[in-house]
Amino acid sequence: MKTALKIFFCILFFPVLLFAQKAEENEGKNPKKEKRVNTVIIPTITYNNSFGAIFGAMASGFYRMQKNDSISPLSKTMLIANYSTNKTWYVVQPNRFYFKENIYRGKLVSGLGSVNFQTYLEWGDLFPNLPNGILPIPGDEGEFVNYNNKFQFVFLEFLGRVYGQLYVGGRILFSHAYTTFDTNLKPDEEVIQIGFGVSSEYDIRDNQFQPTKGINAKLSTNSFFESLGSTDTYTNINYEVNKYLDLKGKNTLLIRAYGQIATGNVPFSGQNVVGQDDLRGYSNGKHRANQVYDAQTEYRHWFKPRWGYVAFGGVATAINGLNDLNSDNILPAIGAGIRYLAIPKANINVGIDLAVGREDWGVYFRIGEAFTR
Secondary structure (H helix, E strand, O other), X not given: OHHHHHHHHHHHHHHHHHHHHHHHHHHOOOOOOOOOEEEEEEEEEEEEOOOEEEXXXXXXXXXXXXXXXXXXXXXXXXXXXXXXXXXXXXEEEEEEEEEOOOOEEEEEEEEEEEEEEEEEEEHHHHOOOOOOOOOOOOOOOEEEEEEEEEEEEEEEEEEEEEEOOEEEEEEEEEEEEEEEEOOOOOOOEEEEEEEEEEEEEEEOOOOOOOOOOEEEEEEEEEEEOHXXXXXXXXXXXXXXXXXXXXXXXXXXXXXXXXXXXXXXXXXXXXXXXXXXXXXXXXXXXXXXXXXXXXXXXXXXXXXXXXEEEEEEEXXXXXXXXXXXXXXXXXXXXXXXXXXXXXXXXXXXXXXXXXXXXXOEEEEEEEEOOXXXX
């Protein structure tokens, strides 16, 4: 058993260690002229109980939109591609732009894929007309149902600074998703989303890629209307607040609150899932609802100039309304990870996290720190 665990962790950390070794070899060579674009490429190999073995790569390029602009943070262009043994595949291309001496900010994200996943359906959802208490085995609330989701989307956001470090702007989203369920009791769903909304961001972090102090807060909306071509009429509201505390001695503490709230005639593909975009440690898709909230904290420490680790924990819940909140749907999670400072001049890290939740777990590769998108 111990030998198997050693092999598992060697495979898990191999991409990060391989990249670190290559970077340190290049460090000893004669310095070259500073690159216009700094690149980071990580091959990823991981496994979880929903997708099986997952093979892929993450590539990032960091650059300045305007050569003489030394005030704006580095802009970022990424490419994320994965394929799993359950025949899930996806390609996502996110961009984050900073320009005009950090007066304007923008995002452009596009992607497509075919995801074979699962959702947890309660017996009341599968058999809505049966009296309570007939199904199923006592103590069992429902079952996992497999589904396939084919999707493509394009998202655009533009913000301008209006006062101090407060940015306000708008966003547009177009997406198409077709979901088929592995049961005749749940009808297939095709959803077209053509939506727009407002965005705001308050940002007084000392660094966008590796912050040690300050606050970053975001609030945004996306609204979809049948009259404009969407399949359903509903609204998404997203917020996040990150507070960074400098504990000195290369120690940082992050305190975070996050929420996704969907209201109206929300389709299956418009619902929110715990672990999908925030709290690490949940990957099986069980906890899904119109609203997801979580609170967490993360401790970051650099024990060598280019090596560090993180430890984190938090709680989340997935509910359709505040009346559903109770102790049974409070979901805890803890985890830890390693970091390697890939591009020192820009404070850009690569790393891997392992997290455990209630009857679930997940492995996460990353370029850059968590919550710095």
